[in-house]
Amino acid sequence: MSRTLAILAPVTLLIAVWWSVVIIFDIPHFILPAPDRVAGVLFDRLGLISAHATTTALEIICGLLLGSLLGFVVACLIGDSKRLQSITMPALVISQALPVFAIAPILMLWLGYGFASKLAMTTLIVFFPVTASTLSGFRALPSSWETTFQTLRPRRSRLFFLVRLPLAVPYALTGIRVAASVAPIGAIVGEWVGSSSGLGYLMLHANGRGQTDLMFAALVVLCAMALIIWSITNRISHRFDQKYRGTG
Amino acid sequence: MLLGKSGSGKSTLLDTLVRGSPVILCRTQRVAYLSQQPALLPWLSVLDNVLLGFKLRGEKILTEHRERARQLLHDVELPYFEDQKVHQLSGGERSRVSIARALIEDADLVLLDEPFAALDRSTKIQMSMLCKQLLADKTVILVTHDPRDAQDWFNEAMVLTPSGLKGPFDLDHFKNDQTLIQALDGDL
Numbered sequence: 218m219s220r221t222l223a224i225l226a227p228v229t230l231l232i233a234v235w236w237s238v239v240i241i242f243d244i245p246h247f248i249l250p251a252p253d254r255v256a257g258v259l260f261d262r263l264g265l266i267s268a269h270a271t272t273t274a275l276e277i278i279c280g281l282l283l284g285s286l287l288g289f290v291v292a293c294l295i296g297d298s299k300r301l302q303s304i305t306m307p308a309l310v311i312s313q314a315l316p317v318f319a320i321a322p323i324l325m326l327w328l329g330y331g332f333a334s335k336l337a338m339t340t341l342i343v344f345f346p347v348t349a350s351t352l353s354g355f356r357a358l359p360s361s362w363e364t365t366f367q368t369l370r371p372r373r374s375r376l377f378f379l380v381r382l383p384l385a386v387p388y389a390l391t392g393i394r395v396a397a398s399v400a401p402i403g404a405i406v407g408e409w410v411g412s413s414s415g416l417g418y419l420m421l422h423a424n425g426r427g428q429t430d431l432m433f434a435a436l437v438v439l440c441a442m443a444l445i446i447w448s449i450t451n452r453i454s455h456r457f458d459q460k461y462r463g464t465g
Numbered sequence: 466m467l468l469g470k471s472g473s474g475k476s477t478l479l480d481t482l483v484r485g486s487p488v489i490l491c492r493t494q495r496v497a498y499l500s501q502q503p504a505l506l507p508w509l510s511v512l513d514n515v516l517l518g519f520k521l522r523g524e525k526i527l528t529e530h531r532e533r534a535r536q537l538l539h540d541v542e543l544p545y546f547e548d549q550k551v552h553q554l555s556g557g558e559r560s561r562v563s564i565a566r567a568l569i570e571d572a573d574l575v576l577l578d579e580p581f582a583a584l585d586r587s588t589k590i591q592m593s594m595l596c597k598q599l600l601a602d603k604t605v606i607l608v609t610h611d612p613r614d615a616q617d618w619f620n621e622a623m624v625l626t627p628s629g630l631k632g633p634f635d636l637d638h639f640k641n642d643q644t645l646i647q648a649l650d651g652d653l
Binding site for chain 1 (some may be wrong): 476479480483484495496497498499500501502504506507508517518520521522523563570572576578
């Protein structure tokens with residue numbers, strides 16, 4: 218009950234402020250539509266919005282899965298070697314430092330205007346937080362633990378799979394939680410640069426026709442979708458966290 | 466016992482012994498190391514943590530190994546804890562599991578790096594007595610900044626000071642705090 222209240226209270230407050238601003242300042246609907254108008258569009262054009270939302274959701278989910286998998290695998294490959302980390306880290310940082318807006322046109326050129334380029338954008342944006350976070354997991358082994366395990370005369374591969382890797386899992390999950398909150402950026406930017414479906418496309422399309430209420434409806438759906446994806450990721454990662462951190 | 470101030474290099478010295486001192490390791494094949502933070506894996510049961518060395522070496526865990534581990538858990542006064550997870554244990558219980566692991570490895574040299582530092586006074590005394598009893602036939606180096614950690618167990622201590630290793634000193638010397646401070650500063 219209190220959990221539902223914790224989610225509903227800020228949303229209700231936001232809607233109340235939004236509505237008040239529209240009424241008090243008498244803002245025209247083509248600048249800032251009132252919440253009831255956006256809700257009306259949402260229900261009237263549910264079919265259209267949900268078709269575009271499905272495209273965006275697929276891009277976000279597939280990008281999140283692929284980016285997380287790649288980020289985790291790369292971190293595992295370089296996590297055990299400081300030398301490999303120092304060689305690959307500049308490339309990893311560059312992959313994050315370049316704004317997705319700058320890369321988007323190139324990806325469109327290479328991968329076309331379809332699903333693949335949006336998947337690549339989302340994957341790229343997800344990849345770095347997962348890699349960086351997993352790598353910090355590999356570095357987090359206390360030195361006294363390393364000394365202890367050393368006395369057990371371990372095989373290097375077994376030490377990696379039985380100790381280092383499971384210890385890095387909670388860190389990877391933290392990275393995935395962060396990535397889940399930024400993954401929609403990749404998909405939406407990709408759709409803005411060039412696409413024929415998706416919420417980003419719908420927003421651009423509505424913008425060009427002065428349909429501000431439809432833009433807002435798409436935005437509301439995007440927010441809801443981002444929240445749902447983040448909550449699911451959070452819930453899944455919490456379960457693994459309990460196991461590998463031993464907190465529950 | 467090896468005494469030294471915080472930051473004097475006691476843990477580094479032990480780490481060096483474990484990782485590659487030819488002098489120590491040539492003579493002693495099996496070394497066990499217990500630290501203040503017991504290296505127990507939270508996703509494994511207590512029994513599996515005791516048997517971790519076998520798993521890490523890729524050795525097959527036989528019934529006799531399990532029986533021995535259960536016996537050792539009994540010896541460290543954790544007879545009904547084998548299926549519990551680490552987070553269900555108190556600090557003292559975690560230290561006992563580490564001792565059971567050190568014992569199953571049958572180490573000749575046991576290095577204790579302030580293993581009781583995080584425990585309350587009464588648990589410290591219990592653990593010290595338990596170690597004294599169970600590690601009686603081993604060579605033990607206990608590193609600490611507080612000689613009271615194992616006063617009933619050790620008679621003498623070496624002191625790691627800024628000017629080098631000094632001693633051995635009779636532990637009775639250090640019942641007086643002033644003498645202890647002088648010793649740790651290298652002024653004794």
